[in-house]
Amino acid sequence: MTTTLTKGERTKQRIVEQVAPLFNAQGYFGTSLSDVLEVTGLPKGTIYRYFESKDELALAAFDFAYARLRERFAKAIRENKNTVKRLLAIITEYSNLLEDPYLYGGCPIFNTAVEGDDAHPVLLQRAREAMDEWRKMIHITIRNGKKRKEMKQVNEDEVASVLISSIEGAIVMAKLYNDKKHIRRTVEHLKSYVQSTVAA
Amino acid sequence: MTTTLTKGERTKQRIVEQVAPLFNAQGYFGTSLSDVLEVTGLPKGTIYRYFESKDELALAAFDFAYARLRERFAKAIRENKNTVKRLLAIITEYSNLLEDPYLYGGCPIFNTAVEGDDAHPVLLQRAREAMDEWRKMIHITIRNGKKRKEMKQVNEDEVASVLISSIEGAIVMAKLYNDKKHIRRTVEHLKSYVQSTVAA
Amino acid sequence: MTTTLTKGERTKQRIVEQVAPLFNAQGYFGTSLSDVLEVTGLPKGTIYRYFESKDELALAAFDFAYARLRERFAKAIRENKNTVKRLLAIITEYSNLLEDPYLYGGCPIFNTAVEGDDAHPVLLQRAREAMDEWRKMIHITIRNGKKRKEMKQVNEDEVASVLISSIEGAIVMAKLYNDKKHIRRTVEHLKSYVQSTVAA
Amino acid sequence: MTTTLTKGERTKQRIVEQVAPLFNAQGYFGTSLSDVLEVTGLPKGTIYRYFESKDELALAAFDFAYARLRERFAKAIRENKNTVKRLLAIITEYSNLLEDPYLYGGCPIFNTAVEGDDAHPVLLQRAREAMDEWRKMIHITIRNGKKRKEMKQVNEDEVASVLISSIEGAIVMAKLYNDKKHIRRTVEHLKSYVQSTVAA
DNA sequence: CATGAATGAGAATTCATTCAT
DNA sequence: TATGAATGAATTCTCATTCAT
Numbered sequence: 001m002t003t004t005l006t007k008g009e010r011t012k013q014r015i016v017e018q019v020a021p022l023f024n025a026q027g028y029f030g031t032s033l034s035d036v037l038e039v040t041g042l043p044k045g046t047i048y049r050y051f052e053s054k055d056e057l058a059l060a061a062f063d064f065a066y067a068r069l070r071e072r073f074a075k076a077i078r079e080n081k082n083t084v085k086r087l088l089a090i091i092t093e094y095s096n097l098l099e100d101p102y103l104y105g106g107c108p109i110f111n112t113a114v115e116g117d118d119a120h121p122v123l124l125q126r127a128r129e130a131m132d133e134w135r136k137m138i139h140i141t142i143r144n145g146k147k148r149k150e151m152k153q154v155n156e157d158e159v160a161s162v163l164i165s166s167i168e169g170a171i172v173m174a175k176l177y178n179d180k181k182h183i184r185r186t187v188e189h190l191k192s193y194v195q196s197t198v199a200a
Numbered sequence: 201m202t203t204t205l206t207k208g209e210r211t212k213q214r215i216v217e218q219v220a221p222l223f224n225a226q227g228y229f230g231t232s233l234s235d236v237l238e239v240t241g242l243p244k245g246t247i248y249r250y251f252e253s254k255d256e257l258a259l260a261a262f263d264f265a266y267a268r269l270r271e272r273f274a275k276a277i278r279e280n281k282n283t284v285k286r287l288l289a290i291i292t293e294y295s296n297l298l299e300d301p302y303l304y305g306g307c308p309i310f311n312t313a314v315e316g317d318d319a320h321p322v323l324l325q326r327a328r329e330a331m332d333e334w335r336k337m338i339h340i341t342i343r344n345g346k347k348r349k350e351m352k353q354v355n356e357d358e359v360a361s362v363l364i365s366s367i368e369g370a371i372v373m374a375k376l377y378n379d380k381k382h383i384r385r386t387v388e389h390l391k392s393y394v395q396s397t398v399a400a
Numbered sequence: 401m402t403t404t405l406t407k408g409e410r411t412k413q414r415i416v417e418q419v420a421p422l423f424n425a426q427g428y429f430g431t432s433l434s435d436v437l438e439v440t441g442l443p444k445g446t447i448y449r450y451f452e453s454k455d456e457l458a459l460a461a462f463d464f465a466y467a468r469l470r471e472r473f474a475k476a477i478r479e480n481k482n483t484v485k486r487l488l489a490i491i492t493e494y495s496n497l498l499e500d501p502y503l504y505g506g507c508p509i510f511n512t513a514v515e516g517d518d519a520h521p522v523l524l525q526r527a528r529e530a531m532d533e534w535r536k537m538i539h540i541t542i543r544n545g546k547k548r549k550e551m552k553q554v555n556e557d558e559v560a561s562v563l564i565s566s567i568e569g570a571i572v573m574a575k576l577y578n579d580k581k582h583i584r585r586t587v588e589h590l591k592s593y594v595q596s597t598v599a600a
Numbered sequence: 601m602t603t604t605l606t607k608g609e610r611t612k613q614r615i616v617e618q619v620a621p622l623f624n625a626q627g628y629f630g631t632s633l634s635d636v637l638e639v640t641g642l643p644k645g646t647i648y649r650y651f652e653s654k655d656e657l658a659l660a661a662f663d664f665a666y667a668r669l670r671e672r673f674a675k676a677i678r679e680n681k682n683t684v685k686r687l688l689a690i691i692t693e694y695s696n697l698l699e700d701p702y703l704y705g706g707c708p709i710f711n712t713a714v715e716g717d718d719a720h721p722v723l724l725q726r727a728r729e730a731m732d733e734w735r736k737m738i739h740i741t742i743r744n745g746k747k748r749k750e751m752k753q754v755n756e757d758e759v760a761s762v763l764i765s766s767i768e769g770a771i772v773m774a775k776l777y778n779d780k781k782h783i784r785r786t787v788e789h790l791k792s793y794v795q796s797t798v799a800a
Numbered sequence: 801c802a803t804g805a806a807t808g809a810g811a812a813t814t815c816a817t818t819c820a821t
Numbered sequence: 822t823a824t825g826a827a828t829g830a831a832t833t834c835t836c837a838t839t840c841a842t
Contacts, residue, residue: 046826115315166369170365519630565767565772573765
């Protein structure tokens with residue numbers, strides 16, 4: 001049951017979708033309003049009708065990109081009941097991030113973190129919250145796994161840190177070289193880590 | 201054997217030193233010439249006397265920051281003859297990156313990679329070369345370790361990828377949260393990974 | 401004999417009433433269409449349905465404010481048969497201008513005069529006509545007074561100039577300081593001027 | 601002994617001089633940056649090199665115009681030792697305001713007061729201070745006159761209010777009609793007021 | 801040489817107005 | 822008819838760079 005959107009809501013949505021990959025790939029500073037105009041084909045006035053500033057647009061773009069990210073992970077979790085498989089699916093999903101047409105610029109959370117605090121403090125805060133949420137998802141997954149005896153008595157936060165840091169780093173490496181082999185290597189490593197160290 | 205610098209060379213050097221942390225923390229787009237003037241206290245003309253553009257200055261800043269980084273690792277290698285100790289020392293050194301007053305903004309290679317290639321293609325290329333060099337250092341370290349039977353018959357590139365990705369990711373996590381525990385966790389993980397999987 | 405207004409006419413009237421104090425207090429340039437939307441709560445289309453431009457709206461607002469002003473003076477004249485009392489009543493009425501909820505921004509004629517003719521030449525012309533009319537009211541009042549021997553043989557235009565300039569000036573002073581004592585002082589002065597110099 | 605100005609200081613000064621009549625005649629809202637560029641013939645960058653915002657420029661323009669005004673009055677006072685003559689000279693000087701090439705737009709204090717508080721609160725505050733100073737000048741003039749028995753025991757503030765309000769009002773009238781006869785009439789009135797009511 | 805002055809392209813944003821449904 | 826959507830010119834301001842003294 002899809003909600004019907006007004007014309008304006010659709011336009012707003014379209015702007016966000018078109019603009020999200022821009023901000024994600026080029027950053028807040030690196031994306032100018034004229035980039036936005038170009039990619040949307042809209043005049044300035046229309047953009048400002050829906051977003052009262054570049055800041056707000058960047059926020060909306062981040063939220064869109066992050067929602068997309070989360071949905072991918074939620075699906076990986078949803079479709080795998082066994083905890084070990086779940087973690088492996090998450091790793092796989094993560095490693096396919098750059099394939100997503102909205103996320104070819106990498107992980108919006110990480111990109112925001114790197115651009116740092118001078119760019120847009122509110123956005124950075126949003127990134128923190130997103131990362132919190134995302135770490136919690138892994139935390140809970142592992143905790144449930146421990147309850148079900150599918151996982152060893154590992155520290156959930158530590159495992160989450162390791163998984164996230166490693167793949168995020170690998171994604172940036174892949175971006176740097178424009179070569180996904182770095183992701184593949186890290187994925188292999190993490191899979192065997194999960195199986196040997198985390199799985200029961 | 202200290203080379204004597206002319207006054208001009210010293211000024212240029214000073215500019216680079218003052219400006220490098222700026223570019224590293226705020227990125228190429230995020231650093232404006234007026235930031236540069238402010239941090240150096242120099243008039244516009246003087247900057248342009250030594251650097252013909254912001255691009256060139258950014259390049260010099262990157263080179264400075266990377267040289268600093270490399271020196272830290274070179275020292276870690278130099279001071280440890282045993283290969284396992286070397287790798288562990290590298291990991292430790294890496295994890296202390298944010299302590300360096302010139303590198304509190306994180307790893308210049310990674311930051312450049314994330315800002316992407318719209319910002320400054322030449323700079324990105326430099327980052328790639330730096331990363332190549334850095335991976336080679338690890339590669340050689342491991343290869344030597346294998347020769348000396350201090351390492352298992354692991355794939356050098358894979359280990360390098362894992363080490364670098366993981367810590368780089370952890371550094372960004374630490375930046376995001378302004379909390380180094382994420383580095384600590386990843387370091388623990390990597391140390392035990394090295395000892396159990398890489399070390400002979 | 402109240403004329404019945406259609407719904408549209410009432411809407412138009414309401415817009416003018418809500419907008420008149422805005423234009424009067426902030427001026428033509430200082431009042432934007434979004435101010436108009438905000439104060440009326442109406443959508444853009446509706447405003448443009450009733451007024452074909454901001455200019456026309458400003459004109460209507462001026463006319464409304466001026467009509468209000470004139471009615472106050474007309475009443476002061478109507479209710480006082482003796483000429484001296486009439487002039488004194490006019491002075492008093494004038495001095496209460498800022499109390500009127502539609503005129504807290506001051507005298508629309510004067511405000512328009514000060515904003516000058518770059519803003520809106522037609523509006524300035526309207527202000528001139530309003531001032532003409534207003535001066536004529538005083539002129540006639542005095543002339544009648546002279547006929548009835550209630551006034552000395554003063555020059556009507558001179559007295560009008562003095563009265564109007566003085567109070568208008570005082571109103572601006574009051575606005576500047578947000579303090580009506582400047583009006584009070586000028587009023588005292590003018591009353592004694594009228595009684596000693598103008599009255600027979 | 602004229603102070604030597606640097607080139608930059610001269611440019612800044614020139615901008616202020618060229619821009620002051622603009623702001624005075626058209627107001628803060630009515631004067632756009634492109635007006636400023638046109639009248640100065642300078643590019644944007646140059647304006648912003650010397651003034652960090654339109655606000656600051658407007659302030660400088662006001663200060664310049666007011667300084668000019670004050671100097672005129674100071675001269676009238678300086679050149680007349682007798683208090684009655686002083687007041688009459690002030691009135692005359694006031695009435696010639698519109699002749700000044702920098703002040704053809706009228707009195708900057710009054711114009712600022714009319715444009716009101718929404719335009720530029722700091723500017724309005726400056727106008728208040730200017731008016732305070734100006735009232736004080738008259739106040740002191742009269743007080744001295746009283747001491748020297750050249751004036752009756754009038755209330756200084758009341759006389760100041762009357763003089764200022766009346767002429768200011770007359771100046772606006774003159775602007776409205778583009779006809780100085782309104783100033784002349786008010787001047788006559790005030791002169792006889794001074795001689796009959798204020799002078800000893 | 802050294803440096804402050806000048807430059808103008810481009811950034812973000814607001815505006816009054818017109819269009820389409 | 823009513824109204825939200827679309828428009829683009831104009832506004833304020835920043836930037837990297839070049840010039841002139």
